[in-house]
Amino acid sequence: MGWNIIRVVTLLVYLFMFLPVVIVILLAFNSSQFGSFPLTGFTFHWFDVLWNDASIVRALKTSLILGSMTALVSTTLGIMAALALVRYNFPGKNFIATLLIAPILVPEVVLAVALLLFLRWLELPKNFFMLLLGHVIFTLPFVVLVVQARLTGIRRDYEEASMSLGANPLQTFFQITLPLMLPAVLAGLLFAFTISFDDVTGTLFWKPAGTETVPTQIFAMLRNSISPQINALGTVMIAITVLLPLLGAALTRRLSRTPQS
Structure with missing residues (x-):
């Protein structure tokens, strides 16, 4: 009886967490311009509207560029x-x-305000580089933790054996250490990209005027009304943030099973 109660409560918690996400996805394909049930028809019209909206396409490009650069810088520094x-x-x-x-x-809003005040104290204007810096500061700890956990499990004997055979430290890193910790590096890379792509709190404080990412674009659109475009844009965002970690997990598992020569 006790386990049955736990199962029911667990199911209710999952429904509470993911049912709103499912509703957003369903409404993105609803032919009606009003977000209501029952669905009046199936259509891709709202995704076509997104593709033809210059501001949304620009926000998506900004998010992809910002997320990629954040992932690259955070992963390099994290390693x-x-x-x-x-x-x-x-x-x-x-x-x-x-x-x-x-x-x-530190709560993200505190970190965002602190960095903003620090930039004003330095009399530096808000620009894309400062936005990138804020995202790197926020995502770097995740990369460090993931890579550090993997590196702790790699025996130093492999590196010492490589250097005893004539390899220098740089060759040892690229030929021995990096391949062994590659699954963790890829996981940290995807962590950094996903966190940067989804971030809205820090981005609202750090972004320069006229620059929008996908989360801040959705936030700006919500000020006017809840339109089907928001549901479609949210669906695109959900697809990116869900499929990338799944792809990364599959790739990491494959690399972990591959014997290192």
């Missing part, structure tokens, strides 16, 4: 930070490790 924290001992190591993880512990 170097994880290598330093796992493989080397130096003064202030614990402090630096805590500093790298701190953005996860």
Whole structure:
């Protein structure tokens, strides 16, 4: 009886979490311009409207460029930070490790306001580079944690054996260490992209005037009315943020099973 209650409660929690998402997806294909049930017909018209809306296409391009650049910078810095924290001992190591993880512990709105005030104190205008910097600060801890966990499980003997056979540290990293931790690197890359692509709180504070991402574009559209375009744009966003992690998980699993030569 107790387990049955737990199953029912669990099912209700999942319904509460995901039913609104399902409703948004269904309404995106509804032929009616009013978001109501029952559905009056099936259509791709609202996606065609999205494609022909210059502001939405521009916001999507901005989100993809920003997410890709954030993922690239955060992953590169995350790999170097994880290598330093796992493989080397130096003064202030614990402090630096805590500093790298701190953005996860601080509420995002506090972090957004703090960075905005810091930029104003430096008398720097808001621009795309500052927006990228904010996203990197917010996503870097996730990459560090994922790569660091993987790197801890890689024995140092492999790297020492490589260098004893004549390879320099750079060759050892690219031929031994990086292939062994590649699943974690790809996971961190996808984490950084997805978090950056979905971010709305920090982006609202950091974005320059005239620059919109997909989340901020949806937020701006909601100020006027709830239109089918919002449902269609939300569906596109859901597809990107769900399919990419699934693809990354499948690729990571495949790489983990592939024997390293």
